[in-house]
Amino acid sequence: MKGIRALARHLDISIGTVSRALNGRPDVNPETRARVMEAARALGYTPNQSGRSLRQGVTNxxxxxxxxxxxxxxxxxxxxxxxxxxxxxxxxxxxxxxxxxxxxxxxxxxxxxxxxxxxxxxxxxxxxxxxxxxxxxxxxxxxxxxxxxxxxxxxxxxxRWVDLDFEGVAKSSVERLVAQGHRRIALAIPADDINLGHVFHDAYRATLEAQGLAYDPALVFHAQRVLEGGYDLAAAVTSLPDRPTAILLSSEVLSLSLYRGLQERGIRAGRDLAVIGFRNNPRARFLTPSLTCHSVxxxxxxxxxxxxxxxxxxxxxxxxxxxxxxxxxPMELVKGESDDFVFADAGTTG
Amino acid sequence: MKGIRALARHLDISIGTVSRALNGRPDVNPETRARVMEAARALGYTPNQSGRSLRQGVTNxxxxxxxxxxxxxxxxxxxxxxxxxxxxxxxxxxxxxxxxxxxxxxxxxxxxxxxxxxxxxxxxxxxxxxxxxxxxxxxxxxxxxxxxxxxxxxxxxxxRWVDLDFEGVAKSSVERLVAQGHRRIALAIPADDINLGHVFHDAYRATLEAQGLAYDPALVFHAQRVLEGGYDLAAAVTSLPDRPTAILLSSEVLSLSLYRGLQERGIRAGRDLAVIGFRNNPRARFLTPSLTCHSVxxxxxxxxxxxxxxxxxxxxxxxxxxxxxxxxxPMELVKGESDDFVFADAGTTG
CATH class of the missing domain: 3.40.50.2300 (Response regulator)
Structure with missing residues (x-):
């Protein structure tokens, strides 16, 4: 069965009604429309005005x-x-x-x-x-x-794809932190193979190098993409002998537990460690310090x-x-309190 | 068309295969199963072994x-x-x-x-x-x-329904706060007509009265069920002439912005105002103070x-x-830092 005529005959409904139902016109009783759609799907109806396959255009x-x-x-x-x-x-x-x-x-x-x-x-x-x-x-x-x-x-x-601007976020964040005087900037990316981690990492590295800073793999942390991930991240970051002064998160979800983990170690987010998050999650502005992140x-x-x-x-x-x-x-930087200081450590900066 | 025989004839597939497909047996080719299911749905197949209607058991x-x-x-x-x-x-x-x-x-x-x-x-x-x-x-x-x-x-x-124990949470929270010395205990419930708000409110009131405390409608706040709701709530609670010493939230989602709103007014959650949240959201333990709430x-x-x-x-x-x-x-109380103090105000308690 292929055409609208056969479908109408099968359903014992007029061709006009079947046609209006298939085209999603509002002047068809919803029950009738549902019957037409289901029969069209089951019986392999193909509209003759285009090459739409059985799967296209019949389930709505x-x-x-x-x-x-x-x-x-x-x-x-x-x-x-x-x-x-x-x-x-x-x-x-x-x-x-x-x-x-x-x-x-x-x-x-x-x-x-x-x-x-x-x-x-x-x-x-x-x-x-x-x-x-x-x-x-x-x-x-x-x-x-x-x-x-x-x-x-x-x-x-x-x-076809649409994706967030991970490159842009990584680039503008690193540039901002460098301008604030940071030289040891850590990055947290997902521990799994999700593509955004690769994109974020590559842009972070390229921007560091463009700024004349060495890429240090010891500063790249793989955080579990769970809320608790930031807590473990705090432990990892603070246990480094030469601690970074800033960290860039590829997911803002980590920020709450990162703050808590830092605090329990006597380190103040936004004072001792600058933090830039990813997305302008509605929570960002209620955190203390509020999170510098990117709007979308x-x-x-x-x-x-x-x-x-x-x-x-x-x-x-x-x-x-x-x-x-x-x-x-595109995503735009939203200033928060979490990186609101200029870092100048005589030991590491000129 | 009603029976399996007619369905098999229509599809030109054996009755045995149609039967196995309809019963979700694994030994049927998935494509075949999909065809059978779709035809069964469109053609009004009714299994004869039970009173299952067209809608039951055919879409899986x-x-x-x-x-x-x-x-x-x-x-x-x-x-x-x-x-x-x-x-x-x-x-x-x-x-x-x-x-x-x-x-x-x-x-x-x-x-x-x-x-x-x-x-x-x-x-x-x-x-x-x-x-x-x-x-x-x-x-x-x-x-x-x-x-x-x-x-x-x-x-x-x-x-049929399953629901969270809003009564139990309201009751145990009020009892706990009263035992800690609180006499002015506020409640935040949703501003809309969602049923949980009514259930929570009624249990809060009943428990206060059972504890010999007057119910004061001025202490019942209607908070928007949005993340920002706690921020407005902080403003409302702190503007009362005779401020409550504790607040019970029917949604823990409000806690982050409540903390922030209180802090901006110089009031410390967990010290100046006891807070008990609702659900043990994974965020609860990373808040500062961590939120006393209820596990589920x-x-x-x-x-x-x-x-x-x-x-x-x-x-x-x-x-x-x-x-x-x-x-x-049922939900069980999880102790946090947000109500971890005994309140004794000579002015209002005996």
Missing amino acids: TIGFMIEMSPDANASSDDFFMGVFEGVQTVLTRHKLDLVVFPCPAQENSVDYLARIVRRGLVDAMIISATRRRDDRVEYLDKAHIPFIALGRSDSGPNM SLSELGQTLAETLLAGMPAYAALYPERDRNLIW | TIGFMIEMSPDANASSDDFFMGVFEGVQTVLTRHKLDLVVFPCPAQENSVDYLARIVRRGLVDAMIISATRRRDDRVEYLDKAHIPFIALGRSDSGPNM SLSELGQTLAETLLAGMPAYAALYPERDRNLIW
Whole structure:
């Protein structure tokens, strides 16, 4: 069964009604629309006005896969909720629904993703927490399902993605700390293979070297991406014989426990150790000292993510003609109290 | 079309294979299983071995509806992620998938829920953030779809629910503060109509009165359920002519900004004002002072929620025979530094 005529006959509904239902027109009874959509999906309806496949354009649902590792839970904070809100703002325009698929920690993420796709639950997918090598990207390419990644990956040179400006944040943070007189600047990146860690690290190193400072691997700390990660980080940083005077975090989630860990060792964040966090999490300004970090509107990020996805789907591409396939999302420094001092140690600076 | 025979004929697959697919047996090719499930859903297959409706047992998906208000985003924290993890642990046993439906803030929650149900995306629903009167409960009852609420509601006297022990937390907190010498104990509850606010308030009042203390409505603060809520709360509490010496929060999310707001007014949390939070959020122990609060395993809570839901679904009820329809989840006090002093003000205590 392929055409709208056969579908209408099967459902015993007029072709006009089936057509309006398939096109998401509001003048169709929702029950009728649901019946039409389900039959279209089950019976392999292909609209003849375009090359839309069975999977495209018939569920009116966009999936968003998130990872449920215990790590991700604690560090996710309000991040995804904010992004979902922005994605929904755009989808609502097109009568599309956002559905979130939380991949269980113990499950292989490709198997999980494949199950969602095979069941025909979504027209397109958004994936997040991309790895430097990410098998989900290859799977989605082969399955010919439209998708976008929140994050880059070496596995998808041609895929659509939107990512935060980790390079920019690392660069401006290192430059700022150097200008304040710091020479030993530590970096905390995730302990796992998430791509942002690589991006952050490379930009940190390049900026140090551009500033004429030696890159010292002993100053790069691998912190667990959990809330408690900052506590362990405090222990590691303070146990160095030649302690750094500043630290740059690739996740602001670590800041609270870092502060506490430092305090228990008699070291004052923002006085004895300058701290620059990553994102302007709403908590940043209530910390003491408030955290110097970088602003990002999660809602706008989510909107752009959705629009960039739709720009790659035949049914919506014409509505988003000017959209680039890839976008690095700019972030701006928000001054806090956590690096609000000029460091001048006669022993190490000239 | 009703029986398995007709379904097999339609799909041109053997009855045995269709049966194995419908029963979630692992020896069926996933693609085949997806085709069978989709056809079963679209064509109205009803298994004859039980009274399972079209909606039950054919999608193998359980929905979890969460609310996407800007409020809920900030305060949700890691709460839902933790609960999802527990729900999934149980669903995985039965080859069921958890799918999360984030209801957009601007959409009517009943309309949203009805759309999910009508589209036949799920076998059962979990709802959260129940209101004292909640139209979603009536809708789900009428739609004859199995569901459970994370939270109580006056709208569902017979519904299945699991809820946190707000009464127990309010009671033990007030008793503890009274034993420490406090006589003016404030309460912060949500500004909206979420049911937990009512439950918390009633238990707070009853416990005060049982302890021989007058209930003073001036000490009940309605805080926005956002991270910043504690900051405004600090202003409100400290502006009272006869300031309370202790405060009980119905959400621990307020604590960080409350501390900051107090500090900016020269008032030390845990010294000048005792604070008891609600849940043992992983952040609680890294705050300074660490927050006295109440422990709950979100994973176990999620597991119980899922099992209590399954106990009400014909296909799974036999596996969970001893499960009560309703459960108040106990929480235990975790001592922190935020109320770690005995208050003795000669002016107000005897």
